[in-house]
Amino acid sequence: xxxxxxxxxxxELAAKEAHxxxxxxxxxxxxxxxxxxxxxxxxxxxxxxxAIKHSLLENAEIKxxxxxxxxxxxxxxxxxVPQNRFEPCPFCHSYGIELRQGKELRLKSLLIE
Amino acid sequence: MCTTCGCDYHSNMDHExxxxxxxxxxxxxxxxxxxxxxxxxILSKNNLIAERNRGYFEAKNITCFNIVSSPGSGKTSFLEKxxxxxxxxxxxxxxxxxxxTSNDTNRIKALNVPCLQINxxxxxxxxxxxxxxxxxxLAPENNSILFIENVGNLVCPALFDLGEQxxxxxxxxxxxxxxxxxxxxxxxxxxxxxxxxxxxxxxxDSKIERIKDNARIVNPDMLFFEISxxxxxxxxxxxxxxxxxxxx
Numbered sequence: 001x002x003x004x005x006x007x008x009x010x011x012e013l014a015a016k017e018a019h020x021x022x023x024x025x026x027x028x029x030x031x032x033x034x035x036x037x038x039x040x041x042x043x044x045x046x047x048x049x050x051a052i053k054h055s056l057l058e059n060a061e062i063k064x065x066x067x068x069x070x071x072x073x074x075x076x077x078x079x080x081v082p083q084n085r086f087e088p089c090p091f092c093h094s095y096g097i098e099l100r101q102g103k104e105l106r107l108k109s110l111l112i113e
Numbered sequence: 114m115c116t117t118c119g120c121d122y123h124s125n126m127d128h129e130x131x132x133x134x135x136x137x138x139x140x141x142x143x144x145x146x147x148x149x150x151x152x153x154x155i156l157s158k159n160n161l162i163a164e165r166n167r168g169y170f171e172a173k174n175i176t177c178f179n180i181v182s183s184p185g186s187g188k189t190s191f192l193e194k195x196x197x198x199x200x201x202x203x204x205x206x207x208x209x210x211x212x213x214t215s216n217d218t219n220r221i222k223a224l225n226v227p228c229l230q231i232n233x234x235x236x237x238x239x240x241x242x243x244x245x246x247x248x249x250x251l252a253p254e255n256n257s258i259l260f261i262e263n264v265g266n267l268v269c270p271a272l273f274d275l276g277e278q279x280x281x282x283x284x285x286x287x288x289x290x291x292x293x294x295x296x297x298x299x300x301x302x303x304x305x306x307x308x309x310x311x312x313x314x315x316x317x318d319s320k321i322e323r324i325k326d327n328a329r330i331v332n333p334d335m336l337f338f339e340i341s342x343x344x345x346x347x348x349x350x351x352x353x354x355x356x357x358x359x360x361x
Binding site for chain 1: 148157236271272273294334
């Protein structure tokens with residue numbers, strides 16, 4: 001259940017950025033979460049709805065974009081879409097591929113008033 | 114006149130430029146709302162503090178390990194044996210993380226090693242700030258070794274860098290040889306895998322090579338040590354690695 005600490009980090013970071021802009025309220029918070037970031041998105045949304053209470057984000061709509069994974073095999077020099085985090089290269093079957101996309105944990109933007 | 118804020122001063126400066134230079138200005142939009150691009154890693158605060166810890170350890174030549182495992186794999190026994198075998202060759206400091214109790218700290222303190230207990234209460238992992246605060250009061254000496262025993266949990270601690278030099282994942286042979294595949298994030302993030310309780314191998318259906326093969330699937334660069342923390346077998350190779358790391 002590390003999603004609660006992730007949610008608290010999101011609120012802290014978002015509130016800091018909103019304060020910088022003298023925001024009265026945050027209307028929307030946009031997140032990008034990689035499908036292979038080790039995050040349960042349901043648990044994250046549940047935690048976020050609790051974490052935003054009594055903050056500038058209290059009424060914010062949460063927009064969560066899932067980022068699908070892209071892996072890269074340095075031997076074959078090809079990119080492919082893996083079904084799980086530790087799938088071997090479909091061509092040379094070697095492990096230790098590089099995940100180029102799909103591990104994101106990013107606060108993308110805020111819609112502020 | 115400036116089209117964004119109506120003043121004369123920034124007449125030649127566009128809106129993006131103002132943001133770049135940190136010049137205060139109003140946003141005027143038809144809807145009354147402004148889309149503010151942030152594009153920041155959610156864990157950036159933890160990662161920043163972890164880097165600060167890492168720099169502190171490096172400056173003081175402190176070798177710091179973050180030890181993770183399931184509950185009951187033998188992290189504390191492994192530490193006890195390591196401390197015993199080092200026999201005061203290096204000064205050792207320990208930070209213990211548990212939800213509750215100071216049982217582990219009492220075991221380490223009984224070996225005359227300074228130890229600080231963090232009780233995470235409802236938390237499932239240690240984070241970089243907890244280490245930052247603990248190090249302030251523990252004050253590890255220059256050239257020492259600092260062991261951080263994380264909360265027994267193979268899921269959550271994987272995401273949180275503490276500023277360690279090496280991450281050690283401990284697995285005992287009784288846990289099932291496919292554990293690295295079941296909890297891949299942790300095994301991927303570790304540098305060293307200690308396979309513990311090898312003295313129990315004759316009694317159970319476990320094969321060390323099978324554990325290693327599974328761990329290599331998620332982390333081809335993993336370094337392995339096969340030990341029995343209670344019997345002391347295999348510990349010499351691990352102590353040699355500590356010597357090597359301390360002499361670098």
